[in-house]
Amino acid sequence: MVEESVEVIVEVVGVGAAGPASLGADARRVVDGAEVLVGGARHLELCAGLAPAAERVPWPSPLLPGLRGVLDRVRGRRVVVLASGDPLVSGIGSTLVSALGPDAVRVHPGVSSVALARARMGWSAEESDAVTLVGRDLDRLRRELAPRRRLVVLTSGPDAPGRLCALLTEEGYASSRVTVLGHLGADDETRTDGVAGTWPDGPAPALHLVCVECVRDPGARPRSLAPGLPDDAFDHDGQLTKRVVRAAALAHLAPQPGDVLWDLGAGAGSVGIELARQHPRNHVVAVERDPVRAERVRANARRLGVPGLEVVEARSADVLDDLPTPDAVFVGGGASADLLDRAWAALGPGGRIVVHGVTVETELLLHDARARLGGALTRIAVEDLEPLGSLSGWKPARAVVQWSATKPDPTTEEPA
Numbered sequence: 001m002v003e004e005s006v007e008v009i010v011e012v013v014g015v016g017a018a019g020p021a022s023l024g025a026d027a028r029r030v031v032d033g034a035e036v037l038v039g040g041a042r043h044l045e046l047c048a049g050l051a052p053a054a055e056r057v058p059w060p061s062p063l064l065p066g067l068r069g070v071l072d073r074v075r076g077r078r079v080v081v082l083a084s085g086d087p088l089v090s091g092i093g094s095t096l097v098s099a100l101g102p103d104a105v106r107v108h109p110g111v112s113s114v115a116l117a118r119a120r121m122g123w124s125a126e127e128s129d130a131v132t133l134v135g136r137d138l139d140r141l142r143r144e145l146a147p148r149r150r151l152v153v154l155t156s157g158p159d160a161p162g163r164l165c166a167l168l169t170e171e172g173y174a175s176s177r178v179t180v181l182g183h184l185g186a187d188d189e190t191r192t193d194g195v196a197g198t199w200p201d202g203p204a205p206a207l208h209l210v211c212v213e214c215v216r217d218p219g220a221r222p223r224s225l226a227p228g229l230p231d232d233a234f235d236h237d238g239q240l241t242k243r244v245v246r247a248a249a250l251a252h253l254a255p256q257p258g259d260v261l262w263d264l265g266a267g268a269g270s271v272g273i274e275l276a277r278q279h280p281r282n283h284v285v286a287v288e289r290d291p292v293r294a295e296r297v298r299a300n301a302r303r304l305g306v307p308g309l310e311v312v313e314a315r316s317a318d319v320l321d322d323l324p325t326p327d328a329v330f331v332g333g334g335a336s337a338d339l340l341d342r343a344w345a346a347l348g349p350g351g352r353i354v355v356h357g358v359t360v361e362t363e364l365l366l367h368d369a370r371a372r373l374g375g376a377l378t379r380i381a382v383e384d385l386e387p388l389g390s391l392s393g394w395k396p397a398r399a400v401v402q403w404s405a406t407k408p409d410p411t412t413e414e415p416a
Contacts, residue, residue, distance in 0.1 A: 012081045014110030017186035019046035027108045036074045039082030086112035090132040116184040143305025147216040158203035165199035172220025182208040239267035249354045252404035253328045262326045264316040265333030269297030276306035287312045331355040349409035357401045366403040375405025
């Protein structure tokens with residue numbers, strides 16, 4: 001059976017800062033054959049000498065609400081969208097693919113600003129990482145910081161380098177070497193080098209990105225992405241899943257890139273925050289009924305580099321039907337038989353659940369859940385060495401009973 005092909009609605013051409021001179025022969029032919037050229041004011045001006053008979057259509061502002069209207073108006077004509085460099089690197093290409101589907105968009109990439117920045121810095125792709133903050137919260141950068149790491153940071157706004165350097169300084173990376181590259185690939189390309197802690201005031205070029213070579217300040221403590229951050233990394237009122245127990249929970253939750261987690265009865269949000277930190281595409285919904293604790297979860301998430309973590313102020317049982325389908329569920333407080341059954345039902349095959357209890361009543365509930373649904377039940381008791389008069393002694397923490405289970409996947413079960 002031959003599938004019906006989808007008509008290409010939009011051609012997206014990446015244009016460098018040098019304008020038409022940056023276009024290859026194929027991309028130039030696509031632009032010259034356009035009946036409609038769509039783009040930002042800068043791109044339309046850069047390519048003013050191309051396709052003189054084509055209608056020029058600027059993007060609406062704000063873009064997303066007006067995008068569909070523009071595309072509907074020009075449908076049926078040869079439409080070419082002008083974009084920057086590689087349109088799939090924090091560009092309009094990704095937006096159009098999401099809106100129209102990959103078969104309706106043909107992308108003709110140019111050299112991305114990230115590739116040009118690596119060329120100027122002499123950094124290979126293997127030893128440096130690109131981070132986009134365009135249209136995103138600056139606090140996302142906190143997750144990416146580590147000694148000796150090299151980052152190519154896509155930013156926007158004339159004050160972005162100054163704000164970025166202030167964040168580096170706050171995080172204990174004031175000694176980091178910073179390079180701002182402006183108008184990459186154009187005749188007026190610029191480069192400014194400095195150190196985060198002494199970065200000068202003043203606006204950055206209109207088009208720029210920031211290269212950071214992370215250098216940890218003496219005495220600063222870097223944050224690992226391994227599960228089990230120190231307890232003092234989180235602001236809390238005592239409602240905190242402690243480090244060792246938290247690491248065990250995350251091991252059973254087994255996060256994968258792009259996972260959706262429900263963190264029910266979030267408390268300080270520590271488990272959900274750590275799962276969100278495992279990969280930038282992970283999405284966590286933390287449900288916490290206490291508004292003070294909910295705000296504390298938000299603050300902890302921002303400080304630990306995952307400001308996109310979603311906080312819902314409500315009783316968990318009241319909102320489960322409105323949450324996105326989870327890949328994993330953690331219940332840190334407020335467990336009930338009904339809540340566990342509904343969370344289990346929401347999980348797809350291969351979904352994971354971890355529930356903690358410290359009371360006898362919750363322990364009995366978890367014994368029943370294991371008997372009905374399978375999984376493992378573990379009692380975790382942790383003792384820490386503390387001063388005892390002039391000597392030392394072990395101080396036990398309250399034991400935690402942990403139920404963990406993975407929902408069976410019929411497609412992977414071996415036949416009897």
